[in-house]
Amino acid sequence: MTVAPAVSADPTAVPQEAAQPGRWRRMPTKGKVGVVLSAVFVLAAIIGPLVTPYDPSYQNPSPSASMNAPSAAHLLGTTQSGQDVMSQLLVGIRLTLELGIIVGLVATAIAVIVGVTAAFLGGWWDELLSLLTNVFLVIPALPLLIILLGYLPNKGEAPTIFVLSVLGWPWGARVIRAQTLAIRNRDFVAASRETGERTWRIIAFEIIPNEVSLIAASFVNTVLYAIGASVALAFIGVADLNSWSLGTMLYWAESQQALQLGAWWWFVPPGLVVALMGTALVLLNTGIDELGNPRLRDASSASRIAGRWLKPADPTPVLSEISQRRNGLAGFLHSFSRSSLLEGAEPGEGR
């Protein structure tokens, strides 16, 4: 997703802005916070490893350097073997975020391919691909990840990315298939088919552009999943333990008993960063959701309409506005949130 820079607050520009508010303006506060937080982490991942004060793996042999509480020399203290926690954290953010983004890209690409193919080919292909999607959605991923990685001869970054991507696509595929099915029969697609457009052109120029916000949401979700899973895997030791990621930091902190020794500066920062990254991504996703579905927004007029302050006396004008708005992505989100497993169980859905 793209975020337009904030427009200038020049009062003379106000009427123009009101007519065409920028995307940033329309973004709900939660979404803005999500964008800013995510940007901070991306920045930390890019710049971090270049400005680390120490080599994260350097073990200071002097006993006085072991288990230091945070100080000016070591902003986040040191580990038992005298390694600098701040340096490990900066390198770790890079590695974890990098892994999450690569997995997000690969898995979302698979999801788009599977979802669009299923919806477009229909018939047996659709049945088969949907079945596959649902099966992989219901099989718990983590134990499977563990055996797959357990059997692979090396547990470095590349196999982890591969395995996480292989198991990370079903959620996105399912949502994208549903959306494609919804758009496939719309007039503009029918029109381009009548004019003799090739199928790939219809998919690339008519279908995909209409799914951008959904694909973005799916990407953000996959990154979230990849970060969570990779940290959990590293925590139990299924990772390259010689590299510094947030997960391996937690692994070493746990295995060298940081908790029991009271070295909170050792295990709190990596966990906190994982949690903040997760929060940033969830907020980002909420922002994308609310952009598409005005009803979920708070503090706007919609909340009053949907909430209990609705006065039955004169609901018509506002309600009709909502049902109009529901045609696009919001309509889809609405239908998705209400249907899914019970296919065809929503009699009022097709209106």
Add this chain to the structure above:
Amino acid sequence: MSFIVRRLVFYLVAAWVALTINFFIPRLIPGNAVESIMAKFPNSLQPSAYRAIEAMLGVGHSGSIWHQYVAYVVDIFHFNFGTSSSEYPAQVSTLLGETLPWTIILVGTATVIAFLIGTVLGIAAGWRHGGSLDRVLPGLMFLQAIPYFFFALILLELFAVKLQVFPIAQGYSQGLVPGWHWDFISSAIYHSLLPALTIVLASIAGWMLQMRNVMITTIGEDYVVAAQAKGLPNRRVIITYAARNAILPQLQGFGLAVGFVVSGALIMEIVFSYPGIGLLLVNAVTSNDYPLMQGIFLVITFAVLLANLIVDLVIVFVDPRARAREATR
């Protein structure tokens, strides 16, 4: 085909896919389990012992792939998951039987509690959209984003180490003999409180957010507006009109999320040294015990599928449309 039969067929297919994946993984990347044992005793084991270890672990591949597959499926149906290499000569099924009850009781109860509380809070937040519960949403999102095991570490530090209200680890006090007597049961409950609290606190936000969003969408429906216009009491509108309908997607979401929650809870068990299947899994991973890992994968998958099936039965029970279709077809 009725709804339940259709779902049953789907879960059977899913179980079969899991079985088949489990069958092919070691065959596509062969030799590891045996090699890990060989590596443990580099001096005492001759290379010729390779076949013997294979036979011992039941991983020797003889006959056509089809024969192996049939034998494998027959074994699984007899709960024969092979022999553990790290706790040799214990059978994988014995180890699973010892640990599974711990995990099912802890994770099952905690998940259901979290789901119920989260759903009720979600109904409240959705109804009073923009109210005080909405203001804590970002905090809940943060809570939800914390990895289970990290949350467990923090709670352990706070409640067990600093305040010493809860025991530090294990499933029951040392020296007690497991059995159906009060000493043991009370000790087990006491030891499970902190892990259960971790699961509840870490997963409650997810259920709440989901329910809130569906609730907001449902409240905008015409039938809810009509119910309000009729002058029905708020309580009735919330429960029988809005929540009753919003609960269906929530239940479906429960089915899909249960695998995720279980995965998180498994890792969390390590932090508490809880004698469940998660700890067993991690021990299997650290000692390269492949038969055990695979057995655990299958058992967890089947448990999750079963949980999904139960959720579907609940859906049929709650949703009159599903019930009506059950009756007519």
